[in-house]
Amino acid sequence: MAEIRNAAESMDEALALLKAGEIVAIPTETVYGLAGDATNGAAVAKIFEAKGRPRFNPLIAHVATMAMAEEIAEFDQLSRKLAEKFWPGPLTLVLPLKPGGAIHPLVTAGLDTIALRMPRGFGARLIERLGRPLAAPSANSSGRISPTTAAAVADDLCDRIRLVVDGGATSVGLESTIVKVEDGKLRLLRPGGIAAGELEAAAGAALLRGAKNGVEAPGMLASHYAPGALVRINAEDVAAGEALLAFGPERARNAEGAVAVLNLSETGDLREAASNLFSHLQALDRSGAKMIAVEPIPYEGLGEAINDRLSRAAAPRDSGASYK
Ligand code: TXA
Ligand code: MG
Structure with missing residues (x-):
């Protein structure tokens, strides 16, 4: 170690x-x-x-x-x-x-x-x-x-x-x-x-x-930055068994049913969200959920980079597997 x-x-x-x-x-x-x-x-x-x-x-x-x-x-x-x-x-x-x-x-x-x-x-x-x-x-x-x-x-x-x-x-x-x-x-x-x-x-x-x-x-390359769980971006609702990566003050539908919930920034601050992104993804991964639903994040400012990393985490794993 x-x-x-x-x-x-x-x-x-x-x-x-x-x-x-x-x-x-x-x-x-x-x-x-x-x-x-x-x-x-x-x-x-x-x-x-x-x-x-x-x-x-x-x-x-x-x-x-x-x-x-x-x-x-x-x-x-x-x-x-x-x-x-x-x-x-x-x-x-x-x-x-x-x-x-x-x-x-x-x-x-x-x-x-x-x-x-x-x-x-x-x-x-x-x-x-x-x-x-x-x-x-x-x-x-x-x-x-x-x-x-x-x-x-x-x-x-x-x-x-x-x-x-x-x-x-x-x-x-x-x-x-x-x-x-x-x-x-x-x-x-x-x-x-x-x-x-x-x-x-x-x-x-x-x-x-x-x-x-x-x-x-x-x-x-497309599939990169991948946690163990699958990632679903721009989620408007939460399905049974999913963890939720939230953003801002308003929740996706059925958020109360999520296995675990972490918020990137309660106030919708993109700098705060950027600093929490990877540690929150890792923590939700450890919750044991097979899928992490991610609420929509605006594309302005640091939102571009946040969405870039999230869409790579959500990309089909097969296409990038040879790259890992
Ligand atoms: O914040 C960061 O940039 C962190 C910290 C540790 O400095 N480093 C980092 O390194 O993210 P890495 O290796 O994970 O990502 C470097 C990226 C890779 O996508 C690589 O392909 C690209 O930089 N890169 C390196 N040299 C390049 C070059 N000559 N032309 C184009 N892309 C290049
Ligand atoms: Mg890297």
Whole structure:
């Protein structure tokens, strides 16, 4: 079983493990990450192995400073502007990789682009002390829900990792928003912790949506983020034996018959809902219900990313099974 240790007292241990080429689960503001030295191929291979993640699915490299980012990737004007505005924070930029850099090719799955993010808090301090970027996908088995608490990481990855650094529940609760600049225009590759509208305001133009050539962020395949129970979205009523994931002050029909009920936000606050999404799905999964009915959630602001994750959780499992 992985050891869970408080962030305040585990910096040195985490650092020693990373220097030795080991992997460590760490808190970030979005979700917990499974981190390894991005310049060490053996460490990166351990991340793929622990998650059971296909090697064609590239990882995000996390940096502590703009100088570290510029050593790794070429920044165009718009990407630099977004980095200045939203870093550190829940934004990932896909950028052309600088040739001859120190990032191990396993991180990018051989692509000539790299996904870069500057996290807040413990992760940033750890990267600064290590002096090298950290490759870190979400700290869950491939195809499962991203963890927002140290306990969720330990439950899922168990003896596949040694240390989980506990920084409490993550504040954002959803993975970062991933964007890429193409010919001066901004494309949204994954909705996430920064709402599309905020990026459009900063970029001064509407976002392009979806990948240009099919699946561009390979982790965006349909069935992903799946809990054990089946998920039914936009539920107007609750059937016998179902658990209910509620949102806002008004209940779906027959809500009183649900096996278990959790509300993402009683007041209908989308930020609060985002931070509760994965832990509530996991808790309802543990209720033993075979189906989780989810009340409709508006598509505005962070609602886009919430609906994105829910529709993946609700997608037919067969189509994505080979991907897990
Ligand atoms: O909030 C987050 O982003 C968390 C924390 C730990 O930082 N990380 C995270 O990583 O969600 P992961 O590996 O679960 O998701 C990264 C996504 C994947 O869908 C991957 O395919 C995509 O980023 N990605 C990575 N490199 C890419 C690239 N060069 N081009 C397009 N997509 C890329
Ligand atoms: Mg993930």
